[in-house]
Amino acid sequence: MSNNRVTRRQFLNYTLTGVGGFMAAGMLMPMVRFAIDPVLQTKADGDFVLTSQKIADITEAPTKVDFTFEQTDAWYKSEVTEAAWVYHDGSKIVALSPVCKHLGCTVNWEGDPEHANQFFCACHAGRYEKTGKNIAGTPPLGPLDEYEVAEKDGYLLLGKKIANTFS
Numbered sequence: 726m727s728n729n730r731v732t733r734r735q736f737l738n739y740t741l742t743g744v745g746g747f748m749a750a751g752m753l754m755p756m757v758r759f760a761i762d763p764v765l766q767t768k769a770d771g772d773f774v775l776t777s778q779k780i781a782d783i784t785e786a787p788t789k790v791d792f793t794f795e796q797t798d799a800w801y802k803s804e805v806t807e808a809a810w811v812y813h814d815g816s817k818i819v820a821l822s823p824v825c826k827h828l829g830c831t832v833n834w835e836g837d838p839e840h841a842n843q844f845f846c847a848c849h850a851g852r853y854e855k856t857g858k859n860i861a862g863t864p865p866l867g868p869l870d871e872y873e874v875a876e877k878d879g880y881l882l883l884g885k886k887i888a889n890t891f892s
Contacts, residue, residue, distance in 0.1 A: 759799075773875050773882035778811060780818070780876050787812040787834040787844075787855065789823070792883055809872050809883055810834055810844070812855075819891070820872035820883055821857045827864040844869065856891035 731739075776792045787810040796805045809820040810832075823831050825846040832853060836845035843860070844853040852860040857869035868891070873884030 773873070773877075773884045775877065776881045776883060778881040780879055780881055783811055783813050783818060783881070785813050787821070789834070790820070790881065790883075811881065814856075818874045818876075818881070819856075820874050820881075821889075822870040822872065822886055824870070825851050825865055826859065826867040826869065827851050832869065857889045858891060 774792050774794045776790050778788075778790045789808055790811045791806055791808050793804055793806045796803055808823050808831075810823055811818065811820045813819075821844075823833075825832050825848065827846065827849055830846050830848035830851075832844040832846045832851070834844055835841055836847060837843070837850075837852075840852055842855060844855075844857070845851070846853075846865070849864045851865040852863045853865065853869055854860060857871065859865040859868050868889035870886040871889045871891075872886055875882040875884065
């Protein structure tokens, strides 16, 4: 037997310290994992989404194209459906976001009979030119966003939103 006996107070102190440390580690590990996990995952920025729109069917008049992709928020995966207004501008294909820059409502091509050849936001009478540039004197303060565009096997691919390059 050892001459250095552990007192009850020391035993309780060691026990509580060990249990407290174990509980703290159990609480901190998920928080550390949550903070570090996004850094360790590979990014898919720049990935394009295949749409059902054939390149040959795109005209000079904007057409609404819906597309769906899988989005991951932390550990939750969901199907997200978005839209774009797509048209030919000479030899270039243009895809504009339908989200108004004023309050996030949806704009429609020729949505107001008084303003032909313009995008119109019915929420607050916002108007945009065909290029997505906002018309002065209407609520939107900036142009519509643009989507990156690519082609694969004759079908339209849409990428991430970028700042409008026409305005």
